[in-house]
Amino acid sequence: MGFKEHCFKKSLWLFHFAGASCNNCDIEILDCLTPRYDVERFGMLLVGSIRHADVLLVNGSINQRDKSRLLELYEQAPKPILVVAIGACGCTGGIFAEGNTFAGPVDKIIPVDAYIPGCPPKPEAILAGVVKLLNK
Amino acid sequence: MVKKTLIPIGPYHPLQEEPELFKLYCEGEIVKDIKWETGYNHRGIEQLSEKKTYDQSFFLVERICGICSTSHPFAFANAVEEICNIEITNRAKYIRTIIAELERVHSHLLWVGLAGHFLGYNTVFMWAWKYREPVLDLFEMISGNRNSYAMFKVGGVRRDIENNKIPQILDVLSLVKKKTDMLVGAVMDDPVIHARTKGVGILTKQDIIDFAAVGPTARASGVAIDVRKDDPYAAYPLVNWKVITAQAGDVFAKAEVRLLEMYESISIIEQCLEGLKKEKEGEINVKVKDIPEGWGTGHAEAPRGEVFHYVLSDGSNSPARHKIRAPSYTNIATFKKSCIGQTISDATISLAAVDPCYCCTERMAVAYDSKTGNKIMNGNELIALSAQKTQNIKNQI
Numbered sequence: 145m146g147f148k149e150h151c152f153k154k155s156l157w158l159f160h161f162a163g164a165s166c167n168n169c170d171i172e173i174l175d176c177l178t179p180r181y182d183v184e185r186f187g188m189l190l191v192g193s194i195r196h197a198d199v200l201l202v203n204g205s206i207n208q209r210d211k212s213r214l215l216e217l218y219e220q221a222p223k224p225i226l227v228v229a230i231g232a233c234g235c236t237g238g239i240f241a242e243g244n245t246f247a248g249p250v251d252k253i254i255p256v257d258a259y260i261p262g263c264p265p266k267p268e269a270i271l272a273g274v275v276k277l278l279n280k
Numbered sequence: 281m282v283k284k285t286l287i288p289i290g291p292y293h294p295l296q297e298e299p300e301l302f303k304l305y306c307e308g309e310i311v312k313d314i315k316w317e318t319g320y321n322h323r324g325i326e327q328l329s330e331k332k333t334y335d336q337s338f339f340l341v342e343r344i345c346g347i348c349s350t351s352h353p354f355a356f357a358n359a360v361e362e363i364c365n366i367e368i369t370n371r372a373k374y375i376r377t378i379i380a381e382l383e384r385v386h387s388h389l390l391w392v393g394l395a396g397h398f399l400g401y402n403t404v405f406m407w408a409w410k411y412r413e414p415v416l417d418l419f420e421m422i423s424g425n426r427n428s429y430a431m432f433k434v435g436g437v438r439r440d441i442e443n444n445k446i447p448q449i450l451d452v453l454s455l456v457k458k459k460t461d462m463l464v465g466a467v468m469d470d471p472v473i474h475a476r477t478k479g480v481g482i483l484t485k486q487d488i489i490d491f492a493a494v495g496p497t498a499r500a501s502g503v504a505i506d507v508r509k510d511d512p513y514a515a516y517p518l519v520n521w522k523v524i525t526a527q528a529g530d531v532f533a534k535a536e537v538r539l540l541e542m543y544e545s546i547s548i549i550e551q552c553l554e555g556l557k558k559e560k561e562g563e564i565n566v567k568v569k570d571i572p573e574g575w576g577t578g579h580a581e582a583p584r585g586e587v588f589h590y591v592l593s594d595g596s597n598s599p600a601r602h603k604i605r606a607p608s609y610t611n612i613a614t615f616k617k618s619c620i621g622q623t624i625s626d627a628t629i630s631l632a633a634v635d636p637c638y639c640c641t642e643r644m645a646v647a648y649d650s651k652t653g654n655k656i657m658n659g660n661e662l663i664a665l666s667a668q669k670t671q672n673i674k675n676q677i
Contacts, residue, residue: 179406
């Protein structure tokens with residue numbers, strides 16, 4: 145078992161970064177915590193500080209004001225960390241990619257481990273994405 | 281002299297779903313002043329809309345805000361239809377109204393849940409979000425997506441609600457109604473919630489008028505302002521319903537208004553479904569040949585208040601100018617009144633009480649003094665003015 149597998153063997157704690165989004169993905173991520181999907185069963189927990197997190201969830205297009213903050217968060221994160229880009233905007237910039245404040249999709253700013261497309265992705269898709277990432 | 285403490289909340293805080301920064305200036309535990317910074321969510325939507333055709337713009341305005349993803353296309357459709365001067369069919373009107381009211385139900389449930397979460401009452405959070413799911417399932421059945429519905433277009437709607445789907449919708453509505461009864465019972469009769477929300481974050485009628493607040497925030501302070509009644513659009517004049525108001529203006533009154541509005545919404549949907557049965561299936565579209573030159577305004581009552589769209593057309597296939605005004609923009613300003621003088625622990629729920637939505641809010645604005653009509657200047661403009669004066673004096677010398 146490698147170092148990375150060892151780190152992600154037990155309960156994953158998630159940190160959620162909302163870029164310049166339309167709120168849909170934020171709500172769907174929060175929806176994963178509620179009774180129908182309930183990811184806390186698997187030991188996944190949304191935490192308040194990046195320093196406690198194993199996974200960084202990023203959604204929304206990133207604008208010029210968010211860019212430096214996302215970089216700073218990534219630098220503060222304990223390594224290894226898994227980065228998941230959620231939603232069409234997180235993956236490519238989506239409908240906002242032509243906007244005048246757009247500063248590039250997430251993978252141009254920090255390395256991304258998994259992409260979950262959809263506008264917004266359903267909570268099932270978000271769960272499936274994280275499971276796939278763990279089995280990688 | 282008392283020492284002032286600055287407490288920053290945000291921009292990426294576990295309490296908030298969206299990025300925004302609040303600065304609370306406190307003396308001891310009392311909040312003395314509040315400032316906020318936004319811009320973390322700015323996407324340049326008005327500019328993007330000018331690059332897109334009218335049909336594409338609907339998908340864009342839908343993504344201004346994920347929770348109000350009917351209200352923005354609704355207002356935009358009203359504006360463009362005003363330019364074209366067309367009247368849509370009754371069936372399309374009913375379908376638009378049903379979607380808008382279903383959205384209000386799920387948005388208010390979402391707010392009740394979040395408010396419970398902010399109060400440390402996670403049971404309410406879990407309940408409200410659990411019973412929100414059947415409404416999202418309805419959306420998935422009707423439109424194919426849980427959140428962004430893509431139902432609107434100029435001249436009607438994209439998809440029909442077939443008559444054989446009506447019983448299923450009614451089933452879900454009766455379930456939601458039953459669960460709302462339970463939530464109302466749980467929230468209204470709970471002594472802890474009374475203690476935490478009554479007398480907290482009070483906005484008087486005068487405050488509402490001063491800050492031009494809209495939506496449930498205004499209605500909870502006794503200002504019966506509702507676009508659906510004041511300037512009826514779509515099927516609202518065809519159905520019976522009343523505007524819910526409360527007088528107290530505190531957080532409890534805002535919760536009360538939202539919970540009772542859900543009953544009104546369910547009743548509107550039921551009446552619209554009745555109306556839908558009388559109309560012929562498939563008549564959901566009026567053909568639009570081209571968009572003539574001119575301008576139009578449209579508004580719609582979002583779950584948070586009035587959404588206003590202004591569209592200027594130059595006769596081409598995309599808007600020449602598109603101006604959007606979202607309800608949270610004015611509602612957020614009421615923090616200046618509702619949070620000051622509260623303890624820090626009450627500030628959170630006062631902030632959450634207007635159901636702020638920052639992704640709607642991110643835009644430029646210029647303020648004018650209502651009495652004199654003069655433009656109120658910001659810092660940079662004042663500096664520019666000062667530089668201009670120096671230049672003038674230099675020229676004279």
